[in-house]
Amino acid sequence: MTGVRHHIPDPLLVAYVSGSLPQAYSLVVATHLSMCDDCRARATAHEAVGGSILESCGTADLSGGLRQRVFDMLDEPVIETPRYERSGIFPAPVMEALGGLPPKWKSLGMGVRQSILSHDEGGSVRLLYIPGGQAVPDHGHNGLELTLVLQGAFRDETGRFGVGDLEVADDDLEHTPVAEDGVACICLAATDAALRFRSLVPRLLQPIFRI
Numbered sequence: 001m002t003g004v005r006h007h008i009p010d011p012l013l014v015a016y017v018s019g020s021l022p023q024a025y026s027l028v029v030a031t032h033l034s035m036c037d038d039c040r041a042r043a044t045a046h047e048a049v050g051g052s053i054l055e056s057c058g059t060a061d062l063s064g065g066l067r068q069r070v071f072d073m074l075d076e077p078v079i080e081t082p083r084y085e086r087s088g089i090f091p092a093p094v095m096e097a098l099g100g101l102p103p104k105w106k107s108l109g110m111g112v113r114q115s116i117l118s119h120d121e122g123g124s125v126r127l128l129y130i131p132g133g134q135a136v137p138d139h140g141h142n143g144l145e146l147t148l149v150l151q152g153a154f155r156d157e158t159g160r161f162g163v164g165d166l167e168v169a170d171d172d173l174e175h176t177p178v179a180e181d182g183v184a185c186i187c188l189a190a191t192d193a194a195l196r197f198r199s200l201v202p203r204l205l206q207p208i209f210r211i
C-alpha cells in the first residue's frame with residue numbers, strides 16, 4: 001500500500017530478518033511488511049546482505065553444522081505464507097495470531113478496548129480499539145513499544161500515524177496518543193514490559209488487564 005510515512009527502523013528490520021527479534025515485535029514487523037512494499041524490499045535486501053557476509057566468512061569461522069543451520073535459516077523466506085488470509089482490516093499475520101477468529105475485545109473503560117494476542121515474560125502483543133477523539137491513558141514505557149495502525153489514525157507529541165504507519169516508542173517517550181475524530185483507531189501494539197500508567201486507576205487495573 002502507498003501513503004505509509006512511518007517505517008521500520010533499520011536495526012529492527014535487521015533483527016527481524018536475522019530471526020533475533022522477540023515474537024511480540026516480530027508479529028508487528030511482519031504485519032507492517034505485509035502492508036508496505038518499501039520495507040519488504042528493504043527486508044529482502046538485508047537478507048541478501050546477510051547471506052553474502054556469511055559466504056565471505058568461509059567455513060573457517062563456522063562449524064559445518066552451524067553453518068548449514070544458518071544457511072537453512074537464510075533460505076527461509078522472510079515473509080512466511082500465513083495459513084490465514086487478510087480479513088477486513090486485519091492483515092494475514094494478525095489473522096494468523098487470532099487463529100482465524102474475530103478479536104475477543106475487553107473493555108478498558110472510556111470506550112477503549114483491547115484484545116491480547118499473546119502475553120509472556122518476554123512481552124505482549126495486543127489489538128487496541130480507541131474510539132474517534134478518545135485518548136489512550138497517558139503512559140510512559142519500561143521498554144520498547146511498537147504500535148502499528150490498522151484502521152483510522154492517531155496523533156501524539158511526535159506526529160500523526162495513519163493506516164500502515166509504525167510508531168517506535170522507547171523509555172524516553174511519555175506520550176498521549178489521541179485517536180482522530182471519526183472512525184475508531186485500531187492498532188496492533190507490542191511491548192516488552194508493563195507500561196507505566198501514571199494515573200492511579202489504570203495502575204490498579206494493570207494486573208487485571210495486563211497492560
Ligand SMILES: [Zn+2]
Nearest residue numbers: 007008036039
Ligand atoms: Zn514500511
